[in-house]
Amino acid sequence: MRDVIVIGAGGGGPVVAKELAQRGLDVLLLEAGARNADSEQAWTHFENDSNNPITGTKRYGPGDRDKQFWARELPKPAQIINVAGVGGTTQMYFGNSPRAMPGAFAGYNGDDKNLYDRAYEFPFTYEELKPYYEWVEATLPVQTAAMGTSEQTFFNGCEHLGMNVQVTRDITGDSYRPQQNAVLQPGGNAGLTTDTIALEYPQASGCTFCGHCLQGCYQPRLAPRNLKARRSTDNSYVPMALTADLWAANGRAVTMVTDAYVTQVHYENINGVDQATGVTWRDVNTGETVTEQASVVVMSAGCIENPRLWLNSDLPNPNDWVGRGLTDHAFDIVVGVFPFYTGGAKGVGSSARADFPTRGCIEPTTMGPSFLSSTLMFSDSGIRGQYDNGRGVFGEWDGETGRVVGKDLKNILDNINNTLTMLIITDDDVEPENRVEISASRNDDHGAIARVDMEKRQRSARTLENREFLANKAASILRAAGATEVLRVDTVPILLHVQSSMRMGSDASNSVLDENAESRFVKRLYVADNSALANAIGGPNPTLTTQALATRTAEKIYQTYFGGSAWVESESPVCSIDDVVTNAVIQRGL
Template identity: 65%
Template sequence: MRDVIVIGAGGGGPVVAKELAARGLDVLILEAGPRHADPDRDWTHYENDANNPLTGFLRFGPAGREAPAWYRETPQNSFIWQLSGVGGTTQHYFGNCPRAYPGVFQGYDGADRDAYDTDHLFPFGYEELAPYFEWVEATLPVQTAAMGTKEQVFFRGCEGIGLPVQTTKTTTEDSFRPQQNAILQPGGFAGKVTGRDDPRLRYPQATGCTFCGYCMQGCSKPAGAPRNLAAKRSTDNSYVPMALTAPSWAAGGRAAELIADAVVTRIHTTERGGETVADGVTWRVGATGETHREDARVVVLAAGCTESPRLWLNSRLPNPNDWVGRGYTDHFFDWVIGLFDEDTGSTRGAASAARAEFPGRGGMENVGLTPGLQQFAAVFSDSGIRGHYANGRGQEGPWDGAAGRMIGPELKDALMNGVDRLLNILVITDDDVEAQNRVTLSALPADEHGPVPKVAFHQRKRSARTLRNREFVSARAAETLRAAGARKVVRVDWPPLLLHVQSSMRMGASDADSVLDANAEARWVKRLFIADNSALANSLGGPNPTLTSQALATRTAEKIFQTYFGGDPWVHAEAPVVSTDARVTAALT
């Protein structure tokens, strides 16, 4: 019997595990995918080796890389870009940590209060979550991003369209700024030396971000750095090491146990005092096919926005209002590419270190990609092929020609202009929670873990506000690129790219359209909490979700400790330990 079993070692689960391990609870973390304990051995800096969604070391599939990836049904043009493995999707994330906009919380009374998804607010105020933002920001830690060439180009564009600079963590108006990101600022020779196998670029002569440009391929820089001092604070570099070393940095802490290659196939429940109560899980070992069952006082589901509803449904847990899997938000991304006649440094430095905010509408950020991914992004479209067919769309605006994918000579010439003479802007839409965008179980054949999820997005039938917001931000992105000096601007009109995922098991004020109560406990299954992005009430207004999800998971850990272990909350009373702390380093090495 464990105190707590956490299902999933992605962006959220390790946060609960670390916090509760620090309180001395017996925590087991089960991760379906691999654990890359030795990146120098497991990883390279090649984009196909890393990011191929079928074969890459950062993919969504079993730990054994020779086995096929996991199939998920997507009955539309779309791409689910989630990762299995310790660290989950934070392994390839860009580390960006903006706070959710205040307007998506209950009680917000700003002049723009009607501009948000007001039907699906968080069931508490922004001020309630603020201390948890601060706690996570201090733990990761979150810092102001260093500036490279592509940030300079982006800022020039933002200045050019007249946006003011934001100098606070809380967003209150249309503005631009360096990212607040979970990437350690460069120190020593980091960012000052170009090279390979140069001793100056090894830890400790270099600390923090070396501007290597491989965020998407997983971060282990500077070379030779202890795991908890790698520049990018994906949970495999931050929260997981802390959870595993809790006794060394927390008085009374107890080391969490982590088992990878362990796919949870069922959450068990029992009836107790007239209530349905979670009391354990069954998991399957990928390498052997053996199954194990273990009981726990509390179960924390953190398998992600697609897998959490799948596991819920496969466990035949209650779903009386039919909202399990519904309300899936994805920031309905779009992609705008600017071609320049000058160096933009697109492939150098953190993949995205600058952003702009449009509260009530969304936001945007610059993104640099490697050549194959760059072309993937340029071809990923719901608007057909530019100059040939529009697939019923092909919007026109301040970009060149109709929106759509480039093909043939145009596509090739765009890259031959120079991968470091282009700048991408990711359009991040403040999108509405809608019942129609959802996870169900697929009718296609089950895999060894049960029926697989089917993820349906009706991108052309999104709410009017969502569609309007996307057009607004896409136009700002194109104008920004022009103001920065782009010679040609292409809007791709992406179909759903499920990368920022939120709210498919949402918390909410109303029991008519939410799965979780305000404590992130399941409404119909006691002692079952959800601590991944699916617990978020909405799409946060557009800010990248990881920080808010981690802040909420910290709050959830406190609720678990108070409700079921008779403990006191700590975030208001204590100071957090930073994940780069020397005691963590010493315990790892």
């Protein structure tokens, strides 16, 4: 009998596991994918080898790439960017760690409060979450991003438009700033040379500016796993969880089982109350099934898999909100072509940002040629300059929106370091018809597969207006920075920043979780990943908010079911980069 079973070792699960194990609880962490213990041997910077959704190392599927990937049902075109394995999709994230917009929370009284999705706000205030932000920011750590030429180009454009610089981590108005990201600052030779030997640890530390964040961070070479530059959970919280007995006198190391695909969450009616009692998982290599009991179960399998697992487990769903309310930040891409070097394919994935409360945000983004070319092809607006399928629109960019092909595409890729790619991240309203279900006709070894219903998909008028505003603003920044040509893609849905499919809320009629992220329908069952977010958090990248919320959820579990006391307000994180070096690296060789 375990104290806690955590399902999923992605962005949120390891946070809960580490915090509870550090306080002496017996925690089992289950991950459907594999663990690449030696990322230097397992990963390469070849984009297709890494990012191919069917065969790549960053696909959603078993670690053995000769085996079939795990399918989802998509009735209409969309791209799901979802990674299995320890670290989950943080294996290929940029480490961007902004806080949410305060207007996404209850109690917000700014002049613009009615421009947010007030019907689906968080059931507590932004001020209540701030200590948990600070806890995660100190633990990872989150630091000001290292700057390069592309960031300076972006800042020049923002400055020429008369925008303000944001000087705090709290987003207070339309502004631009360096990213706060979970990437270690470059040290030694990092960022100063391309000599591979000189960039090995300890001659180099932190970010080496390789430009391959999407392929998984294994830089600098020869560094211990938990001193790799980007603080994806496989490089940060997981090593901490596996050595939790070193952090505190009563700590216990987490037990982690990989290749363990959970197929059922069990529950019983005990004294008139439905309560979670354990899980069954399937070994993806042998097919063997294992059942284990626990006092508390935490679902952290992601926005698509959590609803699938819930529905396949026949857990109660009386208000029919399991899987509903999926938000995805309504991405778009705007690319500027410059007559000078911008370093558009160099450095950290994204080291700068511009925030627009009630609208969303814009991020200059580093992309290699393969990923950029595929991104430029994912359009809902036909082929730019060839035909218009009715969606193509004019704006501050050149010509109509659409797929970039032929000479335009060749010119961009031939001169990729004379370009700047802007990612549009839109605040997306919660819509009940945007949902994850289970397929009525397709099963795999783990039950009915997930169906992401794109046929009934809805975008609110506010979401659509926000997206157009941000696309035009991005084009204006690029023009002001010196771009001679600006192209807009009008991308198909890219399901990367997905949130809210198991949303928490104050209204029991349209939420799955209460204010503590505990299920309203089954006690002792919690959710701790992006799917628990009440809304699209105003548009910023969701991982930091998910990890802050997961820390708060761990604290609530500890208080509610294990007689513990709150710690975030009264303590400081007991781990730092120095502690990681002296404890986890030297004593455990992680």
